[in-house]
Every structure is written in structure tokens, then in C-alpha cells.
Amino acid sequence: MIRIAISALLLASAAPVFAETYSIEPGEGAQERLQEALILAEPGDEIVLAAGRYELTDGLSLDVDGVTVRGAGMDGTVLDFTTQAGAGEGLLVTSDNVTLRDFAMENPKGDGIKSKGADNIVYYRIRVTWTRGPHPENGAYAIYPVESTGVLVDGVKVTGASDAGIYVGQSDRITVRNSIAEANVAGIEIENSRNALVEHNIATRNTGGILVFDLPDLPVMGGGNVIVANNLVVANDTPNFAPPGNIVAGVRRGTGIMVMANEDVLIENNILSGNPTAPVMVIAYVQPYDDERYNPLPRGVVVGDNTFDGGGYDPQLEGGELLKAAFGGELPPVMWDGLGSLYVTGEAPGWSLNLTEQGVGLGAAQPAPLAAPTPEAAFDRSGIGAPAELEARLSR
Amino acid sequence: MKLGTVSLLAASLLLTGTVIARATPPPEQYVNDAAIMDDGLPRLLSAYGFFADAAAQEPVPHVYPYRLNTPLYSDGAEKLRFVYRPAGTQIAASGEGLLDLPVGSALIKTFAFGEGEDRRLIETRVLLHRADGWLALPYLWNEEQTDARLAVAGARIDLTTPRGEDISYRVPNKNQCKECHGLGGEVVPIGPKARNLSGDWLKQMVAAGHIDRMPQGGDQLPLWEHRGKASVEDAARAYLDVNCAHCHRPGATASNSGLDLRWEQEDPRALGIMKRPVAAGRGAGDLLFDIVPGDPDASILLHRMMVSEPGVAMPELGKATVDEDGVEAVRKWIAGMEPR
Numbered sequence: 001m002i003r004i005a006i007s008a009l010l011l012a013s014a015a016p017v018f019a020e021t022y023s024i025e026p027g028e029g030a031q032e033r034l035q036e037a038l039i040l041a042e043p044g045d046e047i048v049l050a051a052g053r054y055e056l057t058d059g060l061s062l063d064v065d066g067v068t069v070r071g072a073g074m075d076g077t078v079l080d081f082t083t084q085a086g087a088g089e090g091l092l093v094t095s096d097n098v099t100l101r102d103f104a105m106e107n108p109k110g111d112g113i114k115s116k117g118a119d120n121i122v123y124y125r126i127r128v129t130w131t132r133g134p135h136p137e138n139g140a141y142a143i144y145p146v147e148s149t150g151v152l153v154d155g156v157k158v159t160g161a162s163d164a165g166i167y168v169g170q171s172d173r174i175t176v177r178n179s180i181a182e183a184n185v186a187g188i189e190i191e192n193s194r195n196a197l198v199e200h201n202i203a204t205r206n207t208g209g210i211l212v213f214d215l216p217d218l219p220v221m222g223g224g225n226v227i228v229a230n231n232l233v234v235a236n237d238t239p240n241f242a243p244p245g246n247i248v249a250g251v252r253r254g255t256g257i258m259v260m261a262n263e264d265v266l267i268e269n270n271i272l273s274g275n276p277t278a279p280v281m282v283i284a285y286v287q288p289y290d291d292e293r294y295n296p297l298p299r300g301v302v303v304g305d306n307t308f309d310g311g312g313y314d315p316q317l318e319g320g321e322l323l324k325a326a327f328g329g330e331l332p333p334v335m336w337d338g339l340g341s342l343y344v345t346g347e348a349p350g351w352s353l354n355l356t357e358q359g360v361g362l363g364a365a366q367p368a369p370l371a372a373p374t375p376e377a378a379f380d381r382s383g384i385g386a387p388a389e390l391e392a393r394l395s396r
Numbered sequence: 397m398k399l400g401t402v403s404l405l406a407a408s409l410l411l412t413g414t415v416i417a418r419a420t421p422p423p424e425q426y427v428n429d430a431a432i433m434d435d436g437l438p439r440l441l442s443a444y445g446f447f448a449d450a451a452a453q454e455p456v457p458h459v460y461p462y463r464l465n466t467p468l469y470s471d472g473a474e475k476l477r478f479v480y481r482p483a484g485t486q487i488a489a490s491g492e493g494l495l496d497l498p499v500g501s502a503l504i505k506t507f508a509f510g511e512g513e514d515r516r517l518i519e520t521r522v523l524l525h526r527a528d529g530w531l532a533l534p535y536l537w538n539e540e541q542t543d544a545r546l547a548v549a550g551a552r553i554d555l556t557t558p559r560g561e562d563i564s565y566r567v568p569n570k571n572q573c574k575e576c577h578g579l580g581g582e583v584v585p586i587g588p589k590a591r592n593l594s595g596d597w598l599k600q601m602v603a604a605g606h607i608d609r610m611p612q613g614g615d616q617l618p619l620w621e622h623r624g625k626a627s628v629e630d631a632a633r634a635y636l637d638v639n640c641a642h643c644h645r646p647g648a649t650a651s652n653s654g655l656d657l658r659w660e661q662e663d664p665r666a667l668g669i670m671k672r673p674v675a676a677g678r679g680a681g682d683l684l685f686d687i688v689p690g691d692p693d694a695s696i697l698l699h700r701m702m703v704s705e706p707g708v709a710m711p712e713l714g715k716a717t718v719d720e721d722g723v724e725a726v727r728k729w730i731a732g733m734e735p736r
Binding site: 031032033035036038039040057058059061062063084085086087088092094108109110111116117136137138139140141144146147162163167169170215217218219220243244245246247287290291 | 548549550551552564566569570571572574575578581646649651652654665671672673674675676677678679680681682683684685696705706707708712713716
């Protein structure tokens, strides 16, 4: 044991001793200087971006393991992509064990920061903003880790994404916390992913606050083991501004927390206020599909104790006025389509569409108050969230 | 079955036969194998010694020019392609896919704009097969056209395309090379797949002992300039294979899209037919499906080919202008599909 401890210590201290620091300043040639540093860096190196505004015309990319890119704060170091002329995102990361922290990115033409196949990545105190606010021609995703194992998103702020502010796709072992998602179509979206913890975030002024989706026809499917807890999900009432082709274009204005086609999702200790369609919505995948590997139903979704301030008082649903009237002027806060399995542990008034078949739409609905059972066993929290090593990196 | 290339043999014979015959420069110049194999990034293209006359793109011995039946569109650039194999080695044929180039090999591709006297070499991209894998490096030509220097961060150059469009041409940075050349985390060549090389070139390379044997399934993709003689489907599928499938395939940069545009893919859904986009964002425009049979204007795939705006345009890299010919080929294919 002692020997192991010592060698671990040596490993841990090796990086700082030999690591190099690349200091980058804004101004003439920043594009080339920064990109060169991103290429020439070696594992353990740190790229330090001085405060200021960097005018960038092309997407940046990082493909070296173990590099830290550190700015002087999300209000101090701003990578400005307003005049971007090429590439699909502001920064693309394709290597493992990367830490991105303390800088901002404004107006990227496509996505903000995309990390693909980049295991154990940390996004810490990053800001991605489309400065004109909600607009269909803003980029799709602000923070976009995909096909990765080990993702920690902590203290970020995302505004104006025409799809999702924080989007984690086809990944495993994920934590999204302490972050603010404002005025995006989807605030935070966990898609086709497993073992995700979404906690202590603020989702406000989005079309939908926090979405947990599983979609067909993708290399990675079978999303589940997700905890959505202790989030402030308020006033998500921005009209949907996504281009129609996207799945989030179907998200109704005023959706708080939405689960679609996932298994084992726990929603607890959130504060939900001012989400006029449905504070909590649990439904099956709505489109027809023919992917045999795909399960379109929500299974084992648990709504625990949450604080609801109002329910669906202005639902963007077909027949919304009639529904409201039928439920006494306001829809109860938890909406289920009646497919798959839903459990309720706390005080959670709800209603069900009582659909009996996936993909038939609201036409077949037989709305009635929700009668959901309590779960048979405690929710299994094991293995959910980013590996502890990622959190340890924040204190360096 | 993707035939239709037999009638094109004569044409490709004309093209490739002459090129190989011309590639016999003075015998005293050879490639610098150390530059390819050693660690480090040579700062100048001349360090490799690929060319006897760089400005004329005249190669030294063992550097062989080749062309692709259907090439990747690069804003209309003329592309001069060469393959080098070190002495004592042989290129191995393995089916219709990539030629298996031994360690020490190099692929060299020069991008040029302008005709005749006005031709200017803009950049040369090299792929080096080192002991630990392939390495992709971009080199930028100087004003005097005497040499090209390493530009790891890439560059932008104002130029006019053959169609007369004034563009800001992007030389990719070293990482962006990998965006197209990445497969399963490794850098790999894309171009020299046997199915996209002319049968005559392959025969000559085999006859000369450069390639070990004739590959199975070579020379399937139509010659792009003669695509009118191929089937509409072959022309479009060849275009998509060459221009899109290096990313849109399992294990590559756009794998998460679930779209697989390789020549050999037969599953309609994987090819995008009535497939919904996943992470297209505003790239989808107002459209719902990648390909709507019989309705090209409702197809996201074509929509993204038809724009040059970053964030929407496909491919994401190496494109400042729309490839009208490619658009037409893909449009015809989608238009001819049975509507559902």
C-alpha cells in the first residue's frame, strides 16, 4: 500500500514539475498564436489566456491530452467569434483529460465548445454567449461534450443557444452543476447518455429548462441513470426559436423538467416556478421510428419531493384552455403521457394523458388526474456523476 | 452493383499513362527518408526532397503522381497528388479500401489556383507514415513559389476561384487535418482507396513492383468528369463517399450524427433517407429529414451542401464556396428516388 501511495504521489507531481506554460495575449495574430499553442502543447502543459478580447476568424482546436486552457475569468478573457469565417464550432477538443476554465466565448457561428470522444473533460467557469439573445440563427449548442466518458460541467453560463445551452450527448459519467442556462431553447439537455447528475443549476428564460432525452438512430442509445436534483427551474417561458428540423423544436414553451424515453431518472428537491406548460413532463418519444434497438418509453422515472410554485397555467398544448378549465383553471404540475412507468414519492399533484400507444399524438388522450405508485425500492445512485478525479482537478 | 466504369478505361489510360512516364527526373535526387521518419516537424517542404522542380511540381524518383476518379471538392483548386514509398518496401493492396502504405511512405497533395503561367501553388499537405502512425502537416507556399513553410496554425489567403468567386481560402491547421483524417482516434489517409483509383494506374504500379498485386474491387467510382456516363446513383454516391464519408461514418468526426455516407453503406436510414437530424442545430434550416426521396429541396443534406455560411455549410472545413457540380449530382439522385 505504501509503495502504491508513493508512486501515485510521484505521478501526481510529475505534471507540474515538467509542465510548460504558454502565455497568450490578445491582439495582432492572436488566432495563429493561440492555435499554435494548442498544437504545440504537450500533456500537462497549460495555456494561459491573458484578459482581453480576442478577435478570432476561425475555429480553434485542441488534440493534445492533459492540457489546461485557462483564462482570466469568464468576464475577463473573451474569445470573440463574431467575424468567424470557417469551421463548425468555436473550439473543438478531441483529446482526453482536458481542462477548460475561466474564459468566455461570444457569437460562435456554429457550436461554442464541442468536445468529441474527449474523456474526462472539465468545463469550469466558462461562458458562452450569443449576445443578441434568442435568435434562430444563433449556434446550436454552447457547451457540447459528446461521445465521452467523464464529463464535469461546473459553474458555466450559457445564453442564446438555438438548441441547447449545455448539451451532453452519447456520454457516460456526467456531472452538470452550479451553472446558469438562460434564454436558450433547451437550458440543459442530457441526451442518449447514462449516469448523469444535474444539480444546483439555474435554468431560466429558456423554452424548456432541463431535458433528459433518448433518441433513435444514434450510435449510442439507452439513456438512463440520471438524477436531476436541487435545481432552480424558473420562468422558462421564451417562445421556441429553434429551427424546425431539430428535436428541441418540438419542446413546448414553458416546460420545466422534461424526461423523454429514458430509464431510471430521479427528479427531486428542485424548485419549479413559472413554467406555464408543465413544470415536470414525462413522456415517450413522440415520433414514429423503426430502430429495433430503441425503447421509446420512459421507464422507472421517479418524481420525489420538489417545490412547485404553480403548474401549467398557460399550457402550450392542443386544447389547453379546455384542459385548464377541466382541472379547475390550472394544470397540475406533473404531466405524464401515461406510457412506460412513473413513480411518485413526494407531494406531486399531476395529470396523465392516459395514452395507450407510442407515437399517436395527443388526439388519443384521455386526460385524468395522475395516480402514480410509489417506487418499490430506493433509487440506485451508484455510479452516477463524473469521476471524483475531475473535481479534484478544480483546485489546481 | 456499381459498374459503369469499364467504358472509362480508355480515358483514364490517357491520363495516367502519360503522367507516370513523365515522372522520371534526374536520377541523383532522392527523397530524404529521415525527414519523413524522424521526430520533429520539418519547417520547409524542401526538407523532404519530394520534388526535383518544386514550382513545376516535378517529383523525384519513387514519388509517383496519381489522381482520384472522383476527387474531394476544394473550392475548385487544382490538386496535384503524389505517393512516395521508400526503397525496399512495397505498397500492399487490401481490397477496395485504402492502399496499405508501409512505414516511411508519404502522401503529398499540392493545391493550386490559376491556369498555365498564372498558376500559383497555395499549399501542400503531407501525410507522413511514421513508426508511431500517420502525421498530417500543412505547408504554405511562398510568394516566389520556391518553397513552402510549415503552417501548423493554418492560414487564410485571399484568392479567386476558377468560377471567379473572390474568397478567403482556408489552409487548415494541423488539428483540422485530423478532423477529416481521424478514424478511431488515429490519423489515416483518405484518398487512395483502390476503388477510387484508375485500373490502369494500379496495373502500372503493380507491373513496376510498387504495389504487390492488383487490389480486388479497384476502380469502381466513376471518373468525375465523365459522371454523365455513370448511373445517377453511382455519381452521387461516389461524391458523398469522397466528400462526406471521411467524417460521416462510424469512428470518425461526425459519427455521433448516425449518418454513414460511405460507398458501401446500403441501409437507407444510415444514408439519411427519412432520417431526422440529431445535432444539426440551425444547419437543418426549416427542414425535417436528411434526405426526403423525390424532394431534394426538402433534404437537409442538400441544403447544407448549397450554402457556404459557417455553422450551416457542409463540409465544415475546406469549403468557402458551393460545389455546383456536386449539388447537381446529389440533387438528381434525390429527385430520382421513389417518393414515400
